[in-house]
Amino acid sequence: MKFVGRRGHWWVPPCAAFFCLLGSTIFWRWHTISKDHQINEEIRAREVRLVGAEGEQIGIVSFREAMQMAVDANLDLVNVAPTAKPPVCRIMDYGKFRYEQQKKEKENRKNQKVVELKEVRFSATIDEHDYQTKLRNVVKFINDQDKVKCSIRFRGREIMHASVGQKVLERVAAEVQDIAVQERRPKLEGRSMIMILAPNKTT
Structure with a gap:
């Protein structure tokens, strides 16, 4: 199955794709289980405390509203504090965030002294x-x-x-x-x- 998503052309096996309806916006997304964070449709909260892409505090909004804002910004909605009530979510480029995080972890490992x-x-x-x-x-x-x-x-x-x-x-x-x-x-x-x-x- 080939279709156009918000980040270009994706091929998604029928068993791995699901349909998501946000208001009048209909789009397909690849469903993955994030190792470190819940992202986008993985988030199950009805409402979230939202932080914008620039770090601004938007406040408590419904998940659908937060997800729509992330889609409009062509970014991801990431649950950064799942134990909070309500959970804190931030709009960001999750792929870029993970890349920077892994790069930083790699640098830290390089600088660590192994005692022999x-x-x-x-x-x-x-x-x-x-x-x-x-x-x-x-x-x-x-x-x-x-x-x-x-x-x-x-x-x-x-x-x-x-x-x-x-x-x-x-x-x-x-x-x-x-x-x-x-x-x-x-x-x-x-x-x-x-x-x-x-x-x-x-x-």
């Missing part, structure tokens, strides 16, 4: 140069707003002197205390000791 858990491995017998290199990595990750898992793997009889490894991790925590907090203090798990640092929220 980075791992820096130390050793109980680490030398000073290697320690400083790994410490710089910890600082870099924390400054990037990531959490850091500092770990020490004990080999052979080193496990008998786990306190030596604990002192290494405690030194790391002390040296980054201005930018990080210990989310998890050094704890022995099997042959590994693990400490987790998180960015300090005040930095």
